Amino acid sequence: MFEIFLFVNPVGIYCYNTEVLIQDAIAELNINSSFNFVPIINTKVIKEDIIRRKKSGQRILDIPQYTIASFQALRNYHAIKFEYGNKKARAYLVALQQAISGDFNKYSEQLPRKIAQDLNLNFDRITDHRIAPYVDNSIRQDKELAHQFNVCNIPTTIIFNESGNYSGVMLEGILAHDKLIRLFKNTGCITREDKDYYPARHLRLI
Numbered sequence: 551m552f553e554i555f556l557f558v559n560p561v562g563i564y565c566y567n568t569e570v571l572i573q574d575a576i577a578e579l580n581i582n583s584s585f586n587f588v589p590i591i592n593t594k595v596i597k598e599d600i601i602r603r604k605k606s607g608q609r610i611l612d613i614p615q616y617t618i619a620s621f622q623a624l625r626n627y628h629a630i631k632f633e634y635g636n637k638k639a640r641a642y643l644v645a646l647q648q649a650i651s652g653d654f655n656k657y658s659e660q661l662p663r664k665i666a667q668d669l670n671l672n673f674d675r676i677t678d679h680r681i682a683p684y685v686d687n688s689i690r691q692d693k694e695l696a697h698q699f700n701v702c703n704i705p706t707t708i709i710f711n712e713s714g715n716y717s718g719v720m721l722e723g724i725l726a727h728d729k730l731i732r733l734f735k736n737t738g739c740i741t742r743e744d745k746d747y748y749p750a751r752h753l754r755l756i
Contacts (some may be wrong), residue, residue, distance in 0.1 A: 552583040553710040557701045558643075560589040560623035561616075561654070562599045563606065564591070564707045566647035566722055572707065575730045587640050588692050591624045595704045603654060610654050617659050626662055628688040629676040641669055651702075709733065 554572065558565035576583050596617055600610055610616050623646055631639035645665045650657050666673040699708060699720070707721040719733065 551712045555586045555708040557588045557706040559595050559704050559745050561601050561620050563651050566651045568705045571725050589624050589627050591620045625685050628685045632684050
């Protein structure tokens with residue numbers, strides 16, 4: 551059984567690709583796993599995603615809108631988790647990322663509501679100011695988790711094998727399919743020769 555933490559930018563281009571790659575690897579190997587999405591937004595995360603999109607040929611026409619959309623996606627995720635549970639919250643985040651991964655300029659003020667409706671979620675319930683204290687607290691807890699795991703870059707993937715004899719493995723940035731497959735097959739034993747793949751024995755499940 552693998553416990554996986556995905557520290558992601560809720561609207562990040564690389565984050566969506568990372569999620570798809572992990573899901574494909576798990577399906578290919580037919581292994582049991584549980585996911586914990588941990589969306590993180592700050593100035594550094596926003597700037598890095600804008601640069602990545604530019605390198606991939608995208609040009610964001612409205613930077614302030616991108617910033618607003620990032621924080622809105624973060625709050626919507628936590629609100630959905632509170633009102634509907636983790637599964638629905640992850641589905642919302644993946645659907646949003648999928649809609650704008652190829653071109654952020656497809657984003658509109660109506661898009662979050664449309665995605666929520668497609669998932670049979672009450673958008674007014676999600677954005678109700680009365681749940682704001684929970685959302686703020688949930689976001690704070692995720693920030694503390696990122697600090698505890700010493701997450702410096704987004705996306706970052708942390709994988710624990712509950713039946714293994716190690717604590718955990720941290721993988722920063724884009725994951726390579728073959729190395730990810732090898733990691734799962736070898737129950738997390740990878741070498742330091744693999745750039746950006748760090749055995750992190752100090753990590754612990756919480």
